[in-house]
Amino acid sequence: MLASSQKTLIFLLKTIANSYCRAAVVSSRFRPLLRKASQKQIQEGISSHALSYLNLKQKTTQSTMETIQKQTGAAFTLKAGDKLKVIDPMGEQVSDMVLFNAEDTREKISSGKTLDFENTILITKGHHLWSNRSRKMMEILEDTNGRNDFLLAPCSPETFQIIYNNHEYHPSCFENLYSNLAQFGITPDDIPTAFNIFMNVQFASNGELSVDPPTSKAGDYVLLEAKIDLIVGLTACSAEQSNNYSFKPIQYEIIRAGNENS
Ligand SMILES: [Zn+2]
Numbered sequence: 001m002l003a004s005s006q007k008t009l010i011f012l013l014k015t016i017a018n019s020y021c022r023a024a025v026v027s028s029r030f031r032p033l034l035r036k037a038s039q040k041q042i043q044e045g046i047s048s049h050a051l052s053y054l055n056l057k058q059k060t061t062q063s064t065m066e067t068i069q070k071q072t073g074a075a076f077t078l079k080a081g082d083k084l085k086v087i088d089p090m091g092e093q094v095s096d097m098v099l100f101n102a103e104d105t106r107e108k109i110s111s112g113k114t115l116d117f118e119n120t121i122l123i124t125k126g127h128h129l130w131s132n133r134s135r136k137m138m139e140i141l142e143d144t145n146g147r148n149d150f151l152l153a154p155c156s157p158e159t160f161q162i163i164y165n166n167h168e169y170h171p172s173c174f175e176n177l178y179s180n181l182a183q184f185g186i187t188p189d190d191i192p193t194a195f196n197i198f199m200n201v202q203f204a205s206n207g208e209l210s211v212d213p214p215t216s217k218a219g220d221y222v223l224l225e226a227k228i229d230l231i232v233g234l235t236a237c238s239a240e241q242s243n244n245y246s247f248k249p250i251q252y253e254i255i256r257a258g259n260e261n262s
Helices: 004-029 039-043 048-061 111-118 157-162 173-184
Strands: 065-068 073-078 083-088 095-101 104-108 128-130 136-143 195-197 200-203 209-212 220-226 230-235 250-255
Touching (some): 073 173, 073 250, 083 095, 095 136, 111 128, 157 173, 173 230, 230 250
Antiparallel strands (some): 065 250, 073 230, 083 220, 083 250, 095 104, 128 136, 136 220, 200 209
């Protein structure tokens, strides 16, 4: 006969072992989700179970409409075949988008390659967005407005100092992109020229550029399909001139592959 204290000890050890096994199963099941956890969340010491729940909730809600508040940004992942709908809910609002290969973030969206291979500077429905490694990253399936820019860099603190002579702090697409993409190990120097959805940049025959009010109306959208697994950065642009001097939100919807009808 075992002494009751020994029985208690064995019971406790079995309980701990069972908990450990369950935790391991849960951990492996949610590993892909955990991979998405931001360093900030990890550093804040949120337990792995709570983190799994939060990420599962985020993954679920990403199938519905998300709103990027004015002068802010977001970052998320897409699998090949997933579709992304970027919507201008109020009209005349630009959204900067950058793309990275989810498997190797040194591969990213390239303005030069895209303009070269598509043989135009007006990128819209039917065109692809290409990477610096000359691979297709996205296809534009629909574009209800039809005017986007792929010439100008994301607005940055220096944009407001140099063009607007504003030396105070000013929100910018550049900051909103790199701060949201930091969770994927992407640094400010990694941010390429963005595909500027709804941005209306006009050009004269002598090459002079002008940034005009967007032609997008409330509800206009661009629908894109991922051709490879992607990390996406998306903003509601913060530059006065680009948005007809009024900052508005941007909405987006992720339609997961094979889930179009849900
Ligand atoms: Zn901007």
